[in-house]
Amino acid sequence: MKDQVGVVLSNREVSRDLFLLRLRVPYQMRESRPGQFVMLKVGTSHDPLLRRPFSLFKVREREVEILYKVVGKATSMMRDLRDGDTVSLMGPLGNGFQPWGEGETPLLVAGGIGLAGLGLLEEMLPEEGFLVAGFRTRDEAPLELIRKRNSIITSEDGSLGIKGTVIDGIEMLLREVGKTKFSLFACGSRGMLKAVSLFARSHSTNCQLLLESYMACGVGACQGCVILTHSGYKRVCRDGPVFSSDQIVW
Amino acid sequence: MKEVDLTTEIGGLRLKNPVLVASGTYGYGLDYRDLYDPGLLGGIIVKGLSLEPQEGNPPPRIVETPCGMLNSIGLANMGVKEFVKVQLPLLRELDTHIIANIYGKTSEEYQEVAQILGDQEGISALEVNISCPNVKRGGLLFGAEPISAHEVISSVRRVYKKTLIAKLTPNVTDISPIIKAVEEGGAEAISLINTLRGMAVDIHTRRPKLGSGFGGLSGPAIKPIALYFVYRAVRSTNLPVIGIGGIVDAEDAIEFFLVGAKAVQVGTANFVNPKAPIEIIEGIRAYLEYHQMGDIKELINSLKEC
Numbered sequence: 428m429k430d431q432v433g434v435v436l437s438n439r440e441v442s443r444d445l446f447l448l449r450l451r452v453p454y455q456m457r458e459s460r461p462g463q464f465v466m467l468k469v470g471t472s473h474d475p476l477l478r479r480p481f482s483l484f485k486v487r488e489r490e491v492e493i494l495y496k497v498v499g500k501a502t503s504m505m506r507d508l509r510d511g512d513t514v515s516l517m518g519p520l521g522n523g524f525q526p527w528g529e530g531e532t533p534l535l536v537a538g539g540i541g542l543a544g545l546g547l548l549e550e551m552l553p554e555e556g557f558l559v560a561g562f563r564t565r566d567e568a569p570l571e572l573i574r575k576r577n578s579i580i581t582s583e584d585g586s587l588g589i590k591g592t593v594i595d596g597i598e599m600l601l602r603e604v605g606k607t608k609f610s611l612f613a614c615g616s617r618g619m620l621k622a623v624s625l626f627a628r629s630h631s632t633n634c635q636l637l638l639e640s641y642m643a644c645g646v647g648a649c650q651g652c653v654i655l656t657h658s659g660y661k662r663v664c665r666d667g668p669v670f671s672s673d674q675i676v677w
Numbered sequence: 678m679k680e681v682d683l684t685t686e687i688g689g690l691r692l693k694n695p696v697l698v699a700s701g702t703y704g705y706g707l708d709y710r711d712l713y714d715p716g717l718l719g720g721i722i723v724k725g726l727s728l729e730p731q732e733g734n735p736p737p738r739i740v741e742t743p744c745g746m747l748n749s750i751g752l753a754n755m756g757v758k759e760f761v762k763v764q765l766p767l768l769r770e771l772d773t774h775i776i777a778n779i780y781g782k783t784s785e786e787y788q789e790v791a792q793i794l795g796d797q798e799g800i801s802a803l804e805v806n807i808s809c810p811n812v813k814r815g816g817l818l819f820g821a822e823p824i825s826a827h828e829v830i831s832s833v834r835r836v837y838k839k840t841l842i843a844k845l846t847p848n849v850t851d852i853s854p855i856i857k858a859v860e861e862g863g864a865e866a867i868s869l870i871n872t873l874r875g876m877a878v879d880i881h882t883r884r885p886k887l888g889s890g891f892g893g894l895s896g897p898a899i900k901p902i903a904l905y906f907v908y909r910a911v912r913s914t915n916l917p918v919i920g921i922g923g924i925v926d927a928e929d930a931i932e933f934f935l936v937g938a939k940a941v942q943v944g945t946a947n948f949v950n951p952k953a954p955i956e957i958i959e960g961i962r963a964y965l966e967y968h969q970m971g972d973i974k975e976l977i978n979s980l981k982e983c
Contacts (some may be wrong), residue, residue, distance in 0.1 A: 476897070517712075645948075647704060
């Protein structure tokens with residue numbers, strides 16, 4: 428883990444309210460594992476005060492990409508970043524995904540901005556791996572960032588791909604490919620993750636979830652970001668952010 | 678030029694510099710070691726320890742507010758026995774003082790925790806938390822009343838021989854009787870302020886934003902209040918005072934020294950800028966050199982009248 432200054436290389440809107448921030452960093456981040464995150468801060472203002480956690484979407488030698496959604500004050504400040512501006516970023520943090528097992532086919536499941544947490548894993552997908560990405564509407568989908576091969580896109584209003592949720596997408600995939608032993612990797616809203624977990628349980632499928640939480644420190648010190656698991660409260664930042672779906676108490 | 682002297686004394690405890698890290702913001706002392714050597718600090722105050730492990734409060738436990746944050750962690754901790762077994766051996770390697778923050782539901786529990794830690798090599802002092810706003814029993818209840826504050830501190834004093842610091846709450850009308858009570862109970866120093874009680878509400882769900890309803894406010898938002906409490910405390914006791922509350926840089930720390938704090942604790946700033954305590958130490962040194970003071974003691978309590 429390092430605390431470093433990232434220089435903005437580009438920062439552009441890829442779909443409605445979704446932005447892709449590309450940073451050059453002094454220390455290489457190649458050792459980052461899929462599912463890990465950074466704590467990022469724009470400027471030195473006390474308002475907003477805390478850093479914000481963001482998944483690593485893509486990592487090159489000394490380049491980092493973060494896919495983010497503008498939702499509040501901190502992300503609005505990120506949207507206003509121009510080329511050459513700097514941000515502070517600390518990471519990589521947290522435990523990444525465990526690899527899929529032998530004989531299993533990886534299936535990534537992204538709900539909306541949840542795509543941001545699956546970027547590094549997507550790069551490691553074998554040819555037979557799949558992605559199901561769900562959005563509410565067409566204008567929310569960053570199509571340029573979604574792999575072409577073996578991917579299913581859903582939208583709740585039917586304006587893009589299959590009408591429905593990611594669960595509808597997964598079920599369609601199962602009908603198409605028949606008897607395949609999948610291993611699920613999901614990131615998205617709490618409701619979506621719960622639905623994916625229930626699906627995984629009813630199909631006896633391994634399923635890992637990348638969770639998000641309000642964080643203060645990001646390194647395990649403050650115990651602020653906990654979620655309830657079957658073995659008590661766990662810190663999303665340090666014990667996660669990836670958890671096996673059967674650990675979570677919904 | 679001669680190196681400036683940053684050493685300061687808190688009761689019987691001699692610190693190599695006056696910058697400590699506050700309990701609850703620094704885990705068990707090692708979470709930030711990738712970024713710098715924690716041995717550079719004046720001291721580390723570890724997460725509040727209780728006799729038995731505590732799960733803590735339901736999430737969300739953190740919410741940001743303007744220039745500050747509310748927390749309701751609820752003193753989640755591994756318990757003193759696990760701490761002594763697993764964490765303390767690692768902390769002994771560090772070249773700084775380890776101060777254990779302790780908490781109990783009864784004064785007997787405080788005493789038992791103190792007794793366990795009193796037998797341990799590597800713990801330099803205890804900071805007794807009688808001021809946490811996030812637990813139903815103990816905590817703030819003890820620190821808000823002189824009689825109970827005295828009871829807890831004196832019961833710990835009976836079994837603990839090294840430096841004893843009482844951590845006080847700002848959630849009182851007048852802090853002077855509390856200070857007097859902990860002084861009579863045997864505290865050698867006081868640290869203040871703990872967080873201020875506060876809450877935030879989600880207007881869409883119409884629920885409190887924190888899982889337990891309310892919490893403690895910290896960060897730059899509370900610094901003026903903290904500074905005033907320290908100012909008042911210094912003028913009402915001869916005990917050394919450790920200033921806490923919203924310190925994020927050297928300028929903040931120097932304000933606390935000017936009103937009389939003998940040391941400071943950096944808390945919430947650790948989350949924002951983990952290297953803040955180290956930058957503060959360097960900033961204090963630079964300030965003293967610039968003003969041609971050879972010793973931090975020349976700075977402490979040197980506030981001029983308005």
